[in-house]
Amino acid sequence: MKHLRAEFDDPAAAAAAVDALAAxxxxxxAMELYSRRxxxxxxxxxxRRSFQSLGAVACAIAAGVGATALxxxxxxxxxxxxxxxxxxxxxxxxxxxxxxxxxxxxxxICVVLLWESGxxxxxxKADPKGLPDRGAVLLVSCSRREAATVKPLLDGLGAAPSDxxxxxxxxxxxNLY
Amino acid sequence: xxxxxxLRAEADHARVRNDLLARMAGxxxxxxxxxxxxxxxxxxxxxxxxxxxxxxxxxxxxxxxVYWGVYIVSFVFWIGISHAGTLISAILRLTGAGxxxxxxxxxxxxxxxxxxxxxxxxxIHISRPWLFYWMLPYPNERYLWPNFRSPLFWDLAAILTYLxxxxxxxxxxxxxxxAEIADRSSGLKRxxxxxxxxxxxxxxxxxxxxxxxxxxxxxxxxxxxxSVHSVVASDFSMSVNPAWxxxxxxxxxxxxxxxxxxxxxxxxxxxLRKLMRLENYLREEHFSxxxxxxxxxxxxxxxxxxxxxxxxxxxxxxxxxxxxxLKERGAYGALFWAMVACNFALPxxxxxxxxxxxxxxVVASSVAVLAGMWLERFLIVVPTLQRPALPAAWGAYAxxxxxxxxxxxxxxxxxxxxxxxxxxxxxxxxxxxxxxAPAS
Numbered sequence: 001m002k003h004l005r006a007e008f009d010d011p012a013a014a015a016a017a018v019d020a021l022a023a024x025x026x027x028x029x030a031m032e033l034y035s036r037r038x039x040x041x042x043x044x045x046x047x048r049r050s051f052q053s054l055g056a057v058a059c060a061i062a063a064g065v066g067a068t069a070l071x072x073x074x075x076x077x078x079x080x081x082x083x084x085x086x087x088x089x090x091x092x093x094x095x096x097x098x099x100x101x102x103x104x105x106x107x108x109i110c111v112v113l114l115w116e117s118g119x120x121x122x123x124x125k126a127d128p129k130g131l132p133d134r135g136a137v138l139l140v141s142c143s144r145r146e147a148a149t150v151k152p153l154l155d156g157l158g159a160a161p162s163d164x165x166x167x168x169x170x171x172x173x174x175n176l177y
Numbered sequence: 178x179x180x181x182x183x184l185r186a187e188a189d190h191a192r193v194r195n196d197l198l199a200r201m202a203g204x205x206x207x208x209x210x211x212x213x214x215x216x217x218x219x220x221x222x223x224x225x226x227x228x229x230x231x232x233x234x235x236x237x238x239x240x241x242x243v244y245w246g247v248y249i250v251s252f253v254f255w256i257g258i259s260h261a262g263t264l265i266s267a268i269l270r271l272t273g274a275g276x277x278x279x280x281x282x283x284x285x286x287x288x289x290x291x292x293x294x295x296x297x298x299x300x301i302h303i304s305r306p307w308l309f310y311w312m313l314p315y316p317n318e319r320y321l322w323p324n325f326r327s328p329l330f331w332d333l334a335a336i337l338t339y340l341x342x343x344x345x346x347x348x349x350x351x352x353x354x355x356a357e358i359a360d361r362s363s364g365l366k367r368x369x370x371x372x373x374x375x376x377x378x379x380x381x382x383x384x385x386x387x388x389x390x391x392x393x394x395x396x397x398x399x400x401x402x403x404s405v406h407s408v409v410a411s412d413f414s415m416s417v418n419p420a421w422x423x424x425x426x427x428x429x430x431x432x433x434x435x436x437x438x439x440x441x442x443x444x445x446x447x448x449l450r451k452l453m454r455l456e457n458y459l460r461e462e463h464f465s466x467x468x469x470x471x472x473x474x475x476x477x478x479x480x481x482x483x484x485x486x487x488x489x490x491x492x493x494x495x496x497x498x499x500x501x502x503l504k505e506r507g508a509y510g511a512l513f514w515a516m517v518a519c520n521f522a523l524p525x526x527x528x529x530x531x532x533x534x535x536x537x538x539v540v541a542s543s544v545a546v547l548a549g550m551w552l553e554r555f556l557i558v559v560p561t562l563q564r565p566a567l568p569a570a571w572g573a574y575a576x577x578x579x580x581x582x583x584x585x586x587x588x589x590x591x592x593x594x595x596x597x598x599x600x601x602x603x604x605x606x607x608x609x610x611x612x613x614a615p616a617s
Binding site for chain 2: 035036037038039042048053056080082095099100102103105119131
């Protein structure tokens with residue numbers, strides 16, 4: 001397995017190239033775009049369904065319920081003199097429940113972020129060392145036989161004009177990573 | 178965007194990136210002098226704290242009936258200022274205000290540092306800080322658990338949540354910049370920044386995940402921020418003391434917190450602008466927009482203050498009136514009206530009048546607001562305690578040198594943390610910066 005590397009001056013052209021490659025039959029999971037700044041538009045082929053909201057809500061519920069259960073148990077385990085008020089009160093434990101729920105949401109967002117981005121888990125396909133200051137770099141993971149098909153495709157896509165004024169410069173190299 | 182415009186924007190961005198990273202390198206004599214001065218004040222404050230621990234809490238001016246003084250005032254003040262990061266970063270991020278980008282990180286850093294400093298005051302105030310863990314719910318040989326009905330426990334839960342959330346809110350958008358610094362460093366520095374950037378490569382997968390998480394974090398952190406200052410307000414409003422037991426206290430505290438947070442951000446920006454020569458990034462328009470927010474919050478603060486005092490005055494309750502009179506006309510009358518002048522009159526005139534609005538007047542108003550908001554916290558805490566229900570128990574309070582030293586030391590600590598931060602991390606988010614490049 002090797003990585004074909006294509007550099008694009010225009011991130012929009014890079015995104016379009018990814019979609020075009022996907023349409024031509026290249027597996028989207030084998031492609032990744034790298035840039036120093038977020039892209040204005042991500043290629044449709046690389047858009048991923050996110051579970052961050054779900055993770056945040058799930059962790060928030062778990063933390064809130066867990067904290068409430070712990071408080072209820074503790075308050076029954078060692079009942080304080082409450083001056084006639086209930087031993088376990090929704091009003092007072094509610095404040096801590098809210099805080100722990102929000103803490104759970106923060107934790108959930110972080111965990112799912114680390115999972116989805118591939119940070120920590122080593123999920124990044126490759127490190128395209130020496131990212132250019134401008135544009136984007138496309139890495140395509142493929143076998144030597146597939147590379148023979150993909151490389152001309154990339155050459156063709158890069159040569160396409162990015163807009164009316166100037167063609168995008170796409171340089172394709174078959175560096176091994 | 179045309180190719181020409183895109184290429185110009187990319188060239189500008191590369192120049193801005195190099196410029197901002199270059200400002201992190203080296204340290205001028207002025208910078209070192211500032212670090213030394215702040216370090217000396219912090220060292221003096223630490224000495225005062227150590228002295229208090231050794232000699233006992235009697236070294237403070239706290240005595241019956243005033244058991245809360247400068248420490249609790251400072252606690253509320255610093256937690257309030259921490260709202261700067263939340264307002265500027267989270268609200269403006271959610272509303273898509275583009276002008277926030279150069280000031281976002283400065284604001285987020287304020288939040289984290291203020292929480293660290295504010296969270297220190299309860300530890301100082303309990304006098305035996307090594308026993309703070311008694312507040313935590315853990316199985317112990319005393320078979321004692323914390324009292325979950327106590328607003329002081331709510332404080333612990335709220336502030337720890339806010340601190341963790343804010344630190345993450347600051348850290349997440351730092352990751353791409355940390356990777357950028359690692360790429361341009363070598364040796365141990367490169368390894369350290371690489372580790373901090375968690376192996377960031379700039380893939381579209383990572384950018385998409387980061388952008389999504391920042392949106393979600395902004396929502397959650399807003400809710401946390403509002404809840405935190407409501408909880409801090411409940412330290413007072415849950416008691417039945419005169420002038421504290423008020424349903425308006427939670428929103429009143431939140432408004433005051435946002436108000437002082439904006440003022441703190443303006444002051445920090447002005448100092449950074451001078452110290453790091455960021456005139457091309459932190460421009461007049463940023464100060465002008467923050468100035469307008471300051472005036473808006475000043476009016477909201479005035480509305481809440483008026484409502485709070487009008488209700489207390491109209492009620493004419495025998496228990497409440499002595500505290501109100503002490504605050505408005507008695508020993509603290511001058512401080513009360515100074516607070517109104519600082520929090521309303523000065524910002525309204527200097528920033529509200531368009532012709533007078535400039536960077537110096539916005540900064541001067543912000544300094545006045547910070548002073549005014551400290552006074553406001555003082556006037557909430559102390560007069561009520563000086564006038565308990567039983568007139569025979571009335572008392573007075575004057576802070577000792579220990580309290581003044583520790584209080585002043587925290588301002589120096591804030592400055593010191595900031596000075597160290599700006600040399601270790603870019604104070605403007607490089608990857609987010611999309612404005613015009615500096616003219617020079």
